[in-house]
Amino acid sequence: MRVVLADYGAGNLRSVASAFARAGAEITITVDPAEVREAPLAVIAGVGHVESAARGLRMHGLDAAIRDRVTAGRPVLGICVGMQLLFGASDEGGSGMEILGGSVSRVQAARVPHMGWNTLEITQPGELVQGLDGEDVYFAHSYAVEPTDDAVVVAVADHGGRIVAAVQQGAVAGVQFHPERSALAGARILENALAWSKSA
Template identity: 65%
Template sequence: MNRPDVVLCDYGAGNLRSVSAAFARAGATTVVSTDPAEVLEAPLAVIAGVGHVESAARGLQQVAAALRERAARERPTLGICVGMQLLFDESEEGGRGLGLLRGPVRRLRARRVPHMGWNSLELRRESVLLEGLDEADVYFAHSYAAEPTNGLAVAEVDHDGRIVAAVEQHALAGVQFHPERSGSAGARVLENVLRWSRNA
């Protein structure tokens, strides 16, 4: 059996079917897995989903060591929505993340929570993930967001204040929005991610 292009980490929740379908439309083969060896060796590992950070972190325990080893080896890993939050240290929602990126995850201070709907990306620095997507509209559905340190943010949006929409550091990347629900802009994100992982 050929190795898939993408391993989606299965933590028992989330929207893995729609994310898998979006990657398939971008030309990738995917598998959903809790096997640490598969997660470690995949060209691209993806932590996707929705839900509560604490329960998601518990569900990821089986592959957490493999994800940390991927980061140490600089093998590409993408977090989507809650998956991006799990890359960070800890969350006000409860529980600790993987600690691969520095910074807390805090509840939004906006008047309207949850943040649901479309916003235009504002790029803050050059980005492999978001190449060609400055001012693109993407879809959000969340109540918490990462507040990264050390200039990790590559894009923000305005929702009663600034929210970090995407981060990159070495072989780690995260998007707070849902590419699988963001039309042509989301498809471009996934194409960029796949190209990045194939060139790593």
């Protein structure tokens, strides 16, 4: 299965690329909107702020390519800031692509960033999170999404309250944690993502 990683200048994508390769994907890191538009699965990963990430996507015309994919029902997976980019305004400044309804808010907890291994609670069945209820995955973030429609939430974690850990709606999915840094549970998520995009 061919997977493209949108390269919009938000950090190093080697870890994500390698993790997908281990899961059996043929991975391409690209800034080319045509490639991002057409591949069977497009992944938006990266670190940093929503605002600069969104700017990076726009600058390369990748936001339009991703919207085209969504319209055509071709799968998109956002990882960490990539998931936040699927939503709207962020407390941190700027706004995502508003593909899913909701905003991005600062985590309210005794310790921020939310850093380390935390347990997934699957809130409704979804291809992406299949087999992952009760598994630990690695989080490293200070901001988290707050969807307007709870129906898009498929997994949560507890850190000073509910943290939305994974969302899925149609061909659009996102995970707040880092599958590429979540050992076997992370590998399972990426295998699920590949299976999901095959069937989508």
